[in-house]
Amino acid sequence: MTTALTDRASLHTRSGLALHGVTLTYPDGEQRLTALDDVSLQVAPGEFVAVAGPSGSGKSSLLAVAATLLTPDRGQVLIDGQDAGALSSAARTALRRERLGIVFQQSNLLASLTAVEQLLVLAHLRGERPSAARVRAEQLLASVGLTGPKQQRRPHQLSGGERQRVNIARALFGSPSVLLVDEPTSALDHERGRQIVELLAEVTREHRTATVMVTHDRELLDRTDRVLEMQDGRLE
Numbered sequence: 570m571t572t573a574l575t576d577r578a579s580l581h582t583r584s585g586l587a588l589h590g591v592t593l594t595y596p597d598g599e600q601r602l603t604a605l606d607d608v609s610l611q612v613a614p615g616e617f618v619a620v621a622g623p624s625g626s627g628k629s630s631l632l633a634v635a636a637t638l639l640t641p642d643r644g645q646v647l648i649d650g651q652d653a654g655a656l657s658s659a660a661r662t663a664l665r666r667e668r669l670g671i672v673f674q675q676s677n678l679l680a681s682l683t684a685v686e687q688l689l690v691l692a693h694l695r696g697e698r699p700s701a702a703r704v705r706a707e708q709l710l711a712s713v714g715l716t717g718p719k720q721q722r723r724p725h726q727l728s729g730g731e732r733q734r735v736n737i738a739r740a741l742f743g744s745p746s747v748l749l750v751d752e753p754t755s756a757l758d759h760e761r762g763r764q765i766v767e768l769l770a771e772v773t774r775e776h777r778t779a780t781v782m783v784t785h786d787r788e789l790l791d792r793t794d795r796v797l798e799m800q801d802g803r804l805e
């Protein structure tokens with residue numbers, strides 16, 4: 570992996586992701602529905618953890634809370650030791666931008682931008698120097714298997730697997746400590762799905778991310794370090 574990426578990453582004090590006693594409820598008519606029930610979880614830098622479980626068991630809710638997009642009713646979410654709930658909304662947004670990489674189920678790439686531009690737009694928002702950012706974007710795309718002219722293609726000119734690779738490269742562009750991945754293989758056939766999970770295992774090792782992947786597909790779990798089962802909002 571590139572020296573530039575490693576250098577940026579080393580600026581962070583990394584301890585990964587920790588959830589302590591997290592409970593999340595949603596309004597449900599007159600009552601509240603408990604989506605996460607006293608969930609605790611610790612994922613170290615360089616560790617690849619899968620969360621499996623039936624539909625409606627709370628997997629997406631877990632990712633949303635870990636991504637600091639939803640605030641739990643009770644419990645703590647720590648990103649590199651920082652308690653997300655104790656931060657102002659602006660500080661939480663900064664924490665998310667600097668320390669979290671998120672890969673959603675469907676690729677949410679911008680239709681009019683090429684693969685390399687999907688990453689450069691982030692550099693632009695951060696005020697980075699365009700020439701250095703371009704080199705880093707091209708290296709990162711190459712490291713996830715997207716090389717040469719494919720880097721200049723727009724999303725509709727790429728396969729589903731290639732789009733997911735761009736998504737992963739984009740999530741890694743800010744050198745996150747924690748990588749959260751929601752059903753990355755749902756739009757892919759089995760072989761391509763397997764390749765994406767292999768890639769996630771590799772990037773977890775090389776970038777030392779604390780990676781959490783939510784999946785339905787149990788056949789893909791052998792590449793992860795740990796599999797946790799979600800059942801009725803509880804993690805086992």
Ligand SMILES: Nc1ncnc2c1ncn2[C@@H]1O[C@H](COP(=O)(O)OP(=O)(O)OP(=O)(O)O)[C@@H](O)[C@H]1O
Binds near residue numbers: 602603604624630
């Ligand atoms: N915004 C919401 N408002 C109310 N209830 C919700 C909301 N989002 C999710 N739920 C409920 O919370 C529970 C957990 O949902 P969640 O989406 O986390 O499960 P999941 O395991 O990710 O499901 P799937 O595998 O189908 O995506 C479900 O009972 C769901 O109906």
